[in-house]
Amino acid sequence: MKTTTSTIQNTxxxxxxxxxxxxxxxQVRRPLPLNQIVTALGYPVxxxxxxxxxxVTLGYLHHDRAARTYMPSLKVARLASWVGDxxxxxxxxxxALVAQLQDKSGETIxxxxxxxxxxxYVHVASSRAALQFVPQIGAMRPLWQTPTGWCLxxxxxxxxxxxxxxxxxxxxxxxxxxxxxxxxxxxxxxxKAGFAYxxxxxxxxxxxxxxxxxxxVRGMNVAMGIGGPTSRLDRNEASFGALLRTEISAWDRRRxxx
Numbered sequence: 001m002k003t004t005t006s007t008i009q010n011t012x013x014x015x016x017x018x019x020x021x022x023x024x025x026x027q028v029r030r031p032l033p034l035n036q037i038v039t040a041l042g043y044p045v046x047x048x049x050x051x052x053x054x055x056v057t058l059g060y061l062h063h064d065r066a067a068r069t070y071m072p073s074l075k076v077a078r079l080a081s082w083v084g085d086x087x088x089x090x091x092x093x094x095x096a097l098v099a100q101l102q103d104k105s106g107e108t109i110x111x112x113x114x115x116x117x118x119x120x121y122v123h124v125a126s127s128r129a130a131l132q133f134v135p136q137i138g139a140m141r142p143l144w145q146t147p148t149g150w151c152l153x154x155x156x157x158x159x160x161x162x163x164x165x166x167x168x169x170x171x172x173x174x175x176x177x178x179x180x181x182x183x184x185x186x187x188x189x190x191x192k193a194g195f196a197y198x199x200x201x202x203x204x205x206x207x208x209x210x211x212x213x214x215x216x217v218r219g220m221n222v223a224m225g226i227g228g229p230t231s232r233l234d235r236n237e238a239s240f241g242a243l244l245r246t247e248i249s250a251w252d253r254r255r256x257x258x
Contacts, residue, residue, distance in 0.1 A: 017043065017051055022060075022072060026136065031069035094217060097251045098125050101226065104243055107233075108134050110208065110225035112148040115140060117168050119149045119223070133206040133227045144168050144183045147196035151212040151223035153183070154190040161187060195241035199230045207233045211244035214252040224248065 024040055025032070032040075038048050052070055055061040062073045094111075102109045102125045111123035118140040126134045143149035143164060153161050165183050172178055190196045190212065199207025210225040226233070226240050233240065 014051065017041075017047075018055060018060075021051065021055070022076060025072050026138075031064060031067065031071040033067075033069050037070070093251055093254050097224065097247055098123070100247050101224065101243065102127075104247070105226050105228075105236075105240055107226045107228035107240075108132055110135065110148065110210075110227050112152070112210070112223045112225060113220045114143060114149075114152045117143050117164065117171055119143055119146050119152065127228060129228070131229050131231075133203070133229060135227065141202065142168065142172060144178055144186075145201060147190075147198045147208050147210040148223040148225050150183075150186040150190050150196045151210045152221050153187045155212050155221045158184075193241065194245045197233065197237050197241070199233065205230055209233060209237060209240045209244065211241070211248055213248055215255060 020041060021037065024037070028040075034045070034048060034052065037043070037052070038045050041048070043051070052061060052063070056063045056070070059075045060073055061070050061076075063070055098109050098111065106127060106129060108127040109125040110121050112119045112121050114120070119142075120140045121135050121137055124135060124137050126132065141149065143153065153164065156164070161184065162180065165178075165180050169178060169180075186196065195209060195211040197207060197209045199205075201207075206227065207230050208225040208227045210223050213222045213224065216222070224244060226244065
């Protein structure tokens with residue numbers, strides 16, 4: 001049977017909506033009725049109803065008929081449960097690095113990798129403080145807008161950075177000050193200081209101090225970030241930057257000794 005362009009487009013739309021729906025559940029973290037899903041995501045009622053029925057049939061959603069609500073099933077919970085630990089499981093050195101940073105800083109520790117033109121948080125170890133910053137595992141931010149992104153780019157050749165910035169400009173435009181000179185300056189600062197700090201970019205009152213690992217993990221460049229309220233990060237920028245450099249250097253020595 002011949003596959004038409006419209007069939008492919010409909011399939012892509014359905015897949016996109018299914019993933020968008022699951023991402024919305026991850027944000028709200030509670031069962032939702034059809035009307036709230038329609039309002040939040042802007043889907044036609046009929047399309048949303050078909051999507052929900054399909055996901056229930058496939059076992060990815062649980063439907064509480066009495067309450068008329070839907071929520072992800074345990075099947076969804078198991079699907080990607082291994083991803084966040086992929087960088088830590090079986091790698092005692094990485095796990096030890098995260099633990100040391102968390103213990104010595106008292107803040108949230110973020111493990112980030114590049115995903116195309118974005119940074120993606122693949123592991124988050126939460127702070128024990130009452131006032132804390134805990135980004136979602138899997139969250140993505142534009143590569144050029146974050147200290148973790150500048151750290152990841154600092155491990156690339158200059159021509160690779162230029163290519164990424166050109167692609168980002170084509171994708172995002174020159175919004176929020178995106179330009180070649182600005183990104184290069186941020187990356188160069190990482191190369192000179194060994195770390196980067198940025199605050200109030202996506203959430204007021206919080207920031208991240210980040211540094212790049214000196215060698216790849218599972219074939220990918222990795223950045224480690226210390227995230228927390230600016231009330232603490234501002235006064236600890238230098239000490240946390242030094243902590244990142246010290247612990248990452250110790251991690252690198254352990255890797256080389258293998």
